[in-house]
Amino acid sequence: MTYQVHGVASSGNCYKVRLALEQLNLPYAWHEVDMMHGATRTETFLKLNPNGKVPVLRIDDMTCLCESGAILCYLAEGTPLMPTDRLARAQVLQWMFFEQYSHEPNVAVARFILQFLKRADDPRLPEKTAGSYRALDVMEAHLATRTFFVGERYTVADIALYAYTHVADQANLDLSRYPAIRAWLGRVRSQPRHVEMPAVDQ
Amino acid sequence: MTYQVHGVASSGNCYKVRLALEQLNLPYAWHEVDMMHGATRTETFLKLNPNGKVPVLRIDDMTCLCESGAILCYLAEGTPLMPTDRLARAQVLQWMFFEQYSHEPNVAVARFILQFLKRADDPRLPEKTAGSYRALDVMEAHLATRTFFVGERYTVADIALYAYTHVADQANLDLSRYPAIRAWLGRVRSQPRHVEMPAVDQ
Structure with missing residues (x-):
């Protein structure tokens, strides 16, 4: 399974997701979002995240996860990046x-x-x-x-x-x-x- | 073990912690903080939370947990208030x-x-x-x-x-x-x- 990430490469919140994906060696495709020209306000994007913010992690066709903190925790679960205690x-x-x-x-x-x-x-x-x-x-x-x-x-x-x-x-x-x-x-x-x-x- | 909560009763962030403690039927003592008169900026309080914010959950004499979201997740772990999936x-x-x-x-x-x-x-x-x-x-x-x-x-x-x-x-x-x-x-x-x-x- 390949994750689909919708993000802005130079946004720190999006970089967090990319850094975790790279360090966990997980397969992903990056979809650059032209935030400065309204791309997070289109009908298509608001279906991915009704809050109109990047990053979005598409886990499958039906499932998007938003908020960088939630995405990091999701990806890190069961790996050394998240403690068990x-x-x-x-x-x-x-x-x-x-x-x-x-x-x-x-x-x-x-x-x-x-x-x-x-x-x-x-x-x-x-x-x-x-x-x-x-x-x-x-x-x-x-x-x-x-x-x-x-x-x-x-x-x-x-x-x-x-x-x-x-x-x-x-x-x-x-x-x-x-x-x-x-x-x-x-x-x-x-x-x-x-x-x-x-x-x-x- | 009794949790010690340092909070402002009419603060929503502090109320979240109290509601979870009540619904989980956990023992706690509430320590009202006079935030409007600088009580979150005293040396004593900053030892509990160097970020100077309520709520603080004191788990034991050595251990304080801050940020309402983190406290909620800590309390909810292993209870019906937190999914396992x-x-x-x-x-x-x-x-x-x-x-x-x-x-x-x-x-x-x-x-x-x-x-x-x-x-x-x-x-x-x-x-x-x-x-x-x-x-x-x-x-x-x-x-x-x-x-x-x-x-x-x-x-x-x-x-x-x-x-x-x-x-x-x-x-x-x-x-x-x-x-x-x-x-x-x-x-x-x-x-x-x-x-x-x-x-x-x-």
């Missing part, structure tokens, strides 16, 4: 919900404003920048005494948080005062079958 | 991530602005209202042909989405054009051991 599994989810609530809406949205919309004077940017640094502070304190987010091993929590953190510079964020985050980024990059995220189309 | 589990997570990304930041934040901050002229409200209706539209379409969000049974996905949807009026949202959502709210309320969310202190 009940508490560790919940801790993985804790960091994935942290990413979607406290990190992505700041770091990813600031990056989107700057790199996709190209609006350096957007009035939302100061608040997004402040929120990004609050999230990075929480990550730095956690990683100061740990090699990965949960259980001292690489899991989908690391994939989720790596996606936008490793391109924080594209959100005009300065990681120089985050040595633990920078060391962790290096450890994530050195995992087997790591792939890079493509640059934003200019 | 791999796809159904991922679908539960899909709706829980949808709630935290597309629903809560609109519905809950609009309610917070109106009921806690009491700022009916807040400039963020129009965008929060529009985002709320987009999320409600997605829920309505899904529930039009279903009794619950996943697998035709009551799960933590329903608990997560019920928490702020059932007080949508407190966010000045009109549910009259959402008959499927209103019927579903009634089905959730009629589940065994259901408890209500306390009103916001005036």
Whole structure:
């Protein structure tokens, strides 16, 4: 069985799915979605995801899974990317919900404003920048005494948080005062079958 | 073992945890946090959750779990509130991530602005209202042909989405054009051991 992924290559949320598929060596076909020209608002796309967002994982003709966090957990189940211990599994989810609530809406949205919309004077940017640094502070304190987010091993929590953190510079964020985050980024990059995220189309 | 919950009784995110604990008949002690007077920013609280947010589930003296979605999944594991099928589990997570990304930041934040901050002229409200209706539209379409969000049974996905949807009026949202959502709210309320969310202190 080959998974069908509908995504935007330079979107961090979509990159998470691709990175997991590559690292788990699962067969997939990538369908690039022209989000910037309304392709997530077409009738065809809204049948895949009525919420109009990428990524979408098509498991079969009848079954689509949405939300990057849910897709990561689905793919990781039964693999080394997801712990088996009940508490560790919940801790993985804790960091994935942290990413979607406290990190992505700041770091990813600031990056989107700057790199996709190209609006350096957007009035939302100061608040997004402040929120990004609050999230990075929480990550730095956690990683100061740990090699990965949960259980001292690489899991989908690391994939989720790596996606936008490793391109924080594209959100005009300065990681120089985050040595633990920078060391962790290096450890994530050195995992087997790591792939890079493509640059934003200019 | 008795769980210790640090939360705000009238917060939907905290209510989710209390509802699950009650419905699963698990022993817990509730520690009310005076969020509106800075209690989530104290040194003591930040030891429980460095991200400064409620709810926090203290499992033992050494172990705290944060993020309502992660806490719900932890409590529900091995109970009827969480499916065992791999796809159904991922679908539960899909709706829980949808709630935290597309629903809560609109519905809950609009309610917070109106009921806690009491700022009916807040400039963020129009965008929060529009985002709320987009999320409600997605829920309505899904529930039009279903009794619950996943697998035709009551799960933590329903608990997560019920928490702020059932007080949508407190966010000045009109549910009259959402008959499927209103019927579903009634089905959730009629589940065994259901408890209500306390009103916001005036």
